[in-house]
Amino acid sequence: MALGDRIKELRTMRELTQEQVAESCNVSISTVSRWESNRSTPIRKHRVLLAATLQIDENSFFVTPDVMLPENVIVEEVVQAMKRMSLDQQRLLLYMAHGIMEFTGNDSDST
Numbered sequence: 001m002a003l004g005d006r007i008k009e010l011r012t013m014r015e016l017t018q019e020q021v022a023e024s025c026n027v028s029i030s031t032v033s034r035w036e037s038n039r040s041t042p043i044r045k046h047r048v049l050l051a052a053t054l055q056i057d058e059n060s061f062f063v064t065p066d067v068m069l070p071e072n073v074i075v076e077e078v079v080q081a082m083k084r085m086s087l088d089q090q091r092l093l094l095y096m097a098h099g100i101m102e103f104t105g106n107d108s109d110s111t
Contacts, residue, residue, distance in 0.1 A: 003073075004038035006061055010054045011036070024053040044076055 001009075011021055018032040025032070025046050034040040035050075042050055051058040082090050 002038045003041060003061060004036045007042075007050065007054075008036040010056060010060075014054055016053070021050065021053055025049040041072055044080070 018029050022029045022032045027046060035042050047058055047061065
């Protein structure tokens with residue numbers, strides 16, 4: 001299930017219209033439609049508002065195992081997490097990531 005499908009599923013479970021969601025998130029109805037049709041992905045600010053509107057924790061958008069996180073969401077979350085880390089924590093995280101990539105055979109430097 002893609003993120004947009006999950007948003008639509010949660011919206012319909014709450015019996016909300018796209019218009020109600022759009023108003024609550026300070027976006028247009030067409031923006032909500034693009035989210036639900038997987039033509040765009042809500043930025044973090046909108047995911048926070050959307051989660052509040054749908055009465056869920058923001059992470060609930062991604063709780064189903066078949067929901068792939070969009071690349072821009074992953075990048076945004078990693079950047080925000082790293083901004084809160086010390087330089088030593090950032091280095092440790094990168095060291096661990098390189099180790100995981102080597103362990104799983106996904107290290108692009110080894111090709």
